[in-house]
Amino acid sequence: MQVGSSYLGEPIARVEDPRLLTGGGRYLDDLGQDAVELAVLRSPHAHARILDIDVSGAIDVPGLLAIYTYDDLSGPLAEPLPLLIPHPSISAGRTQYVLAKDEVNYVGEAIAVVVAENRYLAEDAAERIEVSYELLPPVVGLVAAREAQQLVHRDVEGNVAAHFVQQVGDAAAAIAAAPHRLSLELSVERSASTPLEGRGVLARWDTDSQRLRVWTSTQTATGVRAAIAARLGLDLGSVEVITPDVGGGFGVKIVHPWPEEVLVPMAARALGRAVKFTEDRREHFISSAHERAQLHEVEVGFDDEGHLLGLSVRFWHDNGAYLPYGLIVPIITSTQLLGPYKPAAYRVEFESLYTNTVIVTPYRGAGRPQGVFAMERTMDAIAAELGIDRAEVRARNFIQPEEMPYDHGLIFQDGRPLVYDSGDFPATLDKLKALVGWDEWPAYQAQARASGRKVGLGLACYVEGTGVGPYEGGHVQIETTGKVKVSTGLTSQGQGHQTAFAQIVADELGVAISDIEVVTGDTRRFPYAVGTFASRAAVMSGSAIALAARAARAKILRVAADALEAAAEDLEIVDGMVRVKGAPGNEIALGTVAVLSNPLRYAFDEASKAATQFAVGDPDLPPVAEDDEPGLEGKDYYSPLRSTFANGMHAVIVETDPDTAEVAILRYCVVHDCGTLINPRIVEGQIHGGVAQGVAGALYERMAYDESGQLQNASFMDFLMPYVSEVPERIEIDHLETRSPLNPLGIKGAGEAGVIPGAAVFASAISDAEGFQITAMPISPSELFELRRQHAANAAQKGTQP
C-alpha cells in the first residue's frame, strides 16, 4: 500500500450517484426502444390441469407477431427448468417448464407468451387467449402443506421436497437432563425482495453472424448466458449477456433462467427482431419469487445460569410450487440460527414443503431472519424464565474471540464446514449496550410506564456467513492515457461497486479514483463469474480485483524499473507516477509505462509513436519477451476455502400506542462487524437499506394469500413496503473491524446484515413493551390489538381461578 494514498476505509461519495440521481441511469426498459414486446398469459388459478389453449381469438389483434405455448417448444426448451443447486437430501425436486405443460401450480405461472409490436397490443392478444382448466384443490400455507390432504405434485408424497437433519452431540438427551427446559413455537410469514425495478430482458439476434446479445436485469450475467446457450442450443461463444443498470435485486434476480430470459431470446431468434419483456408490478408479485415463510418448534435445555445445554429445532419451510434454487434458504436457517452462540448439543431438522404459491428463493437475509428470530426469541424466553438480564444470558453463551476459528461441526450452505473465521462477540455487545444505553433502560422504562406509556427495548444478535465461493475474477488494465480499466464478471444492482472496487485499485496502483473505470456483469468483458448474492461481491470480486491489481502492479514496476534503471523494489507509485523512492524527479508516468509495455507496428498518436517497435526495446531481443505479454494488465481469481462470517447486534426502542396498538420506533441502534471497511459510507447505506427491509418484515410486509391461492395484495397499495416515513429517521451505527483471515483485504460481506435481526429485534422490543411474548412475525396493529385482548382475557381467567 502506498504511503499517504489510502482510499481503503474512506467514506468517499459514490461515483455512480451523480449519474443515477440526475436520471442518467440506463435500466432495462430504457433500452431497445425499437424492440417489439412480449407479454405473458399467466395462470389465474393456483392449481389446475390445462385442458385446452385456444389462441384463435387472439389472431386478429393488430400488430400481433407470435404466440407461443408449450406445444411450440422443442428440445431443451421443452424440458423443465434446471434445479440450480441440487442437494442429496432433496427427495423430490420439481421445477417448472418455461411455459406450463399440462398443469399449473400457482397463480401467475406462465402459460403462453405473446409478441406484438408493443406491450399494449401484446396484452390485448393475451387477454383473448382462451384456456380451459380443470380445477384441482390448492395447497396454501404450511399448515395445509403439512397436513397433505391435498398434494401439489401428484407424485410427491406429503408435499415433502426434502427432509434434512444435522446434529452435533445428543441434543435430546442434553435437553432431557437439563435443569430447565422450554418449548417455543415461532413462525414467520412470507415477504419478498420487491426491487423497484422488476425483471426485464431484451434480446437481439444478429442474423448475419448468428449471434445473440441479451441484456437482462439479473444478479448473474454468466449464469444467464450459460442457461440461454444450453436452452437455445447455441455455443457459449455465440451468446453475450450484458447487465445494464439494475434497479435492485435483493436475491430475486439470482434465480435463472427465468422463463422470460429464455423465451425472449427464443422469440428474437425466431422473429429476427429485437424483443423485450418488462415485468410489471403485478407480475412481479405473482410470478417471481417470495421468501421467509417458516414454522419453527424449538426445544431448549439450559442450566441455572442460562447456558445452553441442548438445543433442538424442527422447522417447516414453505418452498412454493417448485424448487429451482434447492435448499439454500432452509439450510441457512438451520446453520445460521446458532448466531454467536455455542450450545453444548444441537440438532436441527427441517422439511421443505411444496405449496401452490409463488416459488421461494433467497431474499436478502436468506433464511437468517427466521433463524435469528427463532434463536433470539429463545434467548429472551430463557432470560425471562430465569429472571436474568437478556444481554447477560446472551453474553454467557457467546463463542469467545480466543475460540476462533470456531468449528460448529455442521455443514454450511456452500457445502463446506461451518467454521467462523473471526469475530469478537463480547466486544460487539459491549458497544451496543453503550450505544443504546442498555444499563439505563430499566429506569427509563419504569418512568415511562408511570406516565402511562408503553415502551420496549429489543435486542438481537446474528452471525452471517458471507462471501461464498466458488470464485470470482478481476481484470485490471492500464491504458496509455494512464487511465485504469477494471472489470469483474459479477453484476451490480446499486451496491456502489464502481466506487468500492475503484478504491481498492486506487490503493494498489497509486492512482486517483477519477482515473479508474469499473465494469461489472458484462460477459464480453469478463466471461468467468458466479454472481452477486450472499453478501459476496466485496469479498469475492474485491479480493480478486486486489489480486489482479497486484499482478498489474508487479508488471508496472518491472517495466518501469527497466525504464528508470532502478530496482523494482526501490519504486513506488504515487498519483499515477512511478518514481524512485527518495530520488525526486526520477519518475515515469503510468501511461508511459503502458506505452513501453506494448511494442506497436502502427502509430496513431504521439503515445503510439513512442511505442513502435523502432522506438522501444533492445534490438537484439524479440519485442515481446518469451513468457511476457504485450500491455499492462493483471488478471487474477479469488477462490476461498470457505465463507467468511460477519456479525452484528441490533437494538430497537419502540413505543406501542395503548389505544390504537400502533408501533412507533423511537431509536434504532446497530453495531456491525464486517471486517475491513472499504467504504464506511457504502456500508452504512447497506445497513440503512437492510434495516428498512427489517422494519418491513417485522411490521408491514406479508403475502396475503387466500385459501384458493389468490394473492390478495399483489400491489404496493396493499403490500405494505414501508415508505421513508415508516423507517427510522436516524439509525445509530457503530462498527467493529475484525479482519477476516481468509482474504487479502480482511473483508467480510455487508450486503444483508441490516435486515437479518429485524423480526427478532422488534419482537423482543414489543414483548418488552407489552409484557407478553411475541411469537409470530410480522405483527400489525390489528394483531397486536387481538393479542392484547387474548392476554387480558387469559389474565382475567387466571385471576378468577382459585
Next chain:
Amino acid sequence: MKPPAFDYSRPETLEEAVGLLAELSSGGKVLAGGQSLLPILSMRLAAPEHLVDINRIAELDTISAGPDGVRLGALARHAAVERDPAVRSTQPLIPAALRQVAHPTIRNRGTTLGSIVHADPSGEMPAVLALLGGSVTAVSARGRRTISAAEFFLGPLESALGPDEIAVEAYFPALAVRSGTAFAEVSRRHGDYAVCGVAALVSVDQERRITSARAGYLSIASTPLVLDLTEAVLGRRCADDLSAAGRLARQLVEPDADIHASADYRRDLAGVLSDRVITEAARAAAGSGPGD
C-alpha cells in the same frame, strides 16, 4: 398493466364536454386528475370506450369560499384546496382531512371533486362531504342538478352521478359559530387508505356545553357513514370525560375485516378515534368563543 385502446377527447368548454358524453351514452368516462382512473385502466379493471379529458375547461378550475361555505370546481386540485387560506377559515375540516389524502405528489394532481365522485368508502373527502351535509352539482345535456351528500353515495365506488353527467362543483357548508371540527385516522403507512378514519363536527352553546356531536367515518361501511353521537355527550364540556362518544360509536358501527385489520380492531379504532376527534372538535368549538 397497459390499458386497452380507448378514444380520447379534450374539449375546451363544458358544453362541448357534456355534448360528447350525451353522444357516448354510457361509453364515456370523465378524466380529471386521473389518480384513481388511470391505475384502474392500466390494471384493466375497467375499459371505457372514450375518455373525456376535462382538464382544459377553465371554468371548472375554481376554488371559492364565502359566508355560506366552500365551493370547489371539478379541477380544484387537493394541494391547491389544502393551501387555500379562505377555505381554511371557512371550513377548517377540509384542509385537515386533505392532509391525509394519499401523498403530496398525488394531491398535486388529484382533484377533490374527483375523489368524491370516485366514492371510495375509504376516501377522506366523501366522509367530510357527508358529515358536513354538503352536495355535488352535476351538469349534463339534460340540465343541471344538485345532489345532496346523503343521496350521492350509493355504494363502494358507486355514486348517483349518471354516465352522461359531469360533476362540476362540490359544496361544503361553512363552519357555524360555536362549532368545531377535527379529523383523525389510522393508516398502516403514511398516506395509505385509512384502516379507520373519523371526522367530527361539534357545536356548543353559550355555556360551551355540547349541543350537537356528529362524526363521519371512512373505511367502516360501504359508503361514508355519519353518526349522530349527541346523546352520548349532550350538555358536557370539552374538559369533561367524553368517552361515551366512543362507546356509542363502537355500538353503532358494523365494520368488515380485511387483510389489514380485523372487524373488532376497526370497531375499536372507530371508538378510540371518535373520542379523540369529538374532544378536539369540542375544544375547537369552545375556543371559537361565545361572541364569534
